[in-house]
Amino acid sequence: MADDRDGRPSPGAHNDSFSYAAPSSIGGGGTGSGAGAPDQRFKKFHEEKWDQKLTELLHFRQQNGHTLVPHTYDPNPQLARWVKRQRRQYKLLQSGKPSTMTMDRVAILEDAGFVWDSHEVSWREKLQELILYRQKNGNCLVPSSYKKNSQLATWVKCQRRQYKLFCDGKPSGMTASRIEQLNAIDFCWEIRPNTDSQGASTAVAAAAASASPSSARGGNRNGSSSKRGKRKSPIKKRDSLDLLGEAAAML
Numbered sequence: 001m002a003d004d005r006d007g008r009p010s011p012g013a014h015n016d017s018f019s020y021a022a023p024s025s026i027g028g029g030g031t032g033s034g035a036g037a038p039d040q041r042f043k044k045f046h047e048e049k050w051d052q053k054l055t056e057l058l059h060f061r062q063q064n065g066h067t068l069v070p071h072t073y074d075p076n077p078q079l080a081r082w083v084k085r086q087r088r089q090y091k092l093l094q095s096g097k098p099s100t101m102t103m104d105r106v107a108i109l110e111d112a113g114f115v116w117d118s119h120e121v122s123w124r125e126k127l128q129e130l131i132l133y134r135q136k137n138g139n140c141l142v143p144s145s146y147k148k149n150s151q152l153a154t155w156v157k158c159q160r161r162q163y164k165l166f167c168d169g170k171p172s173g174m175t176a177s178r179i180e181q182l183n184a185i186d187f188c189w190e191i192r193p194n195t196d197s198q199g200a201s202t203a204v205a206a207a208a209a210s211a212s213p214s215s216a217r218g219g220n221r222n223g224s225s226s227k228r229g230k231r232k233s234p235i236k237k238r239d240s241l242d243l244l245g246e247a248a249a250m251l
Contacts, residue, residue: 015217020240042100050105053079053082054078054108054109054112057079057082057083057112058075058112060079061112061113066113066124067083068111068121068125068147070125084118086105086114087116087118087121088117089101101168123178126151126152127181127182129149129152130142130152130155130156130185130187131185133152135187139186140185140186140187140188142156144157158173158180159174159180160179160189160190162174163189166179
């Protein structure tokens with residue numbers, strides 16, 4: 001039984017001018033068994049549907065530079081479902097359970113740069129969103145109160161937390177590969193109020209420092225430090241990341 005019952009091509013999703021190598025030339029034996037003959041489990045139209053979705057995936061890669069089709073991909077939701085199904089069928093294949101995935105299909109998808117791990121896919125999706133943020137804002141200082149994409153703000157904070165665990169030798173979702181990818185886009189692992197980091201201008205750092213609770217307390221009128229107890233600042237204490245990010249957005 002094929003896994004592409006709802007795999008009809010989405011109107012406008014396929015560019016007829018885009019061509020790709022036939023599956024047999026990529027994986028050596030089509031999408032069926034690896035012996036050079038079509039897998040008898042699949043009917044011809046099922047194989048054609050699978051090949052059509054592969055074409056759409058390669059077209060997506062040509063446009064975006066990767067095969068990380070978002071789970072909610074409005075231009076072609078059927079492609080998003082197909083990609084998710086390939087991961088599910090691959091997991092069944094690895095577990096030795098009945099699956100529509102074959103070794104030839106695995107080879108074809110891996111040759112296209114397909115990512116099997118759904119957790120890794122989610123991480124890379126967020127990395128792409130951070131890259132877009134950096135292109136627009138000139139830095140990776142996503143404020144924790146970033147309303148345009150609160151999930152990205154949460155993800156960025158999570159990377160710093162996981163990095164700290166990684167450095168402390170504790171269980172962490174951070175890896176050397178992820179650190180390398182984040183370093184490549186000048187990710188700031190630790191933010192200090194008076195640190196001019198990530199290429200942010202001195203004005204940005206100064207603005208963040210001037211908005212900090214410590215500057216609001218200051219000294220008394222005679223210029224000497226107050227000996228009285230600490231007074232509550234009218235400014236709510238906030239993450240220095242927010243101050244830097246918001247100051248950068250104002251420039």
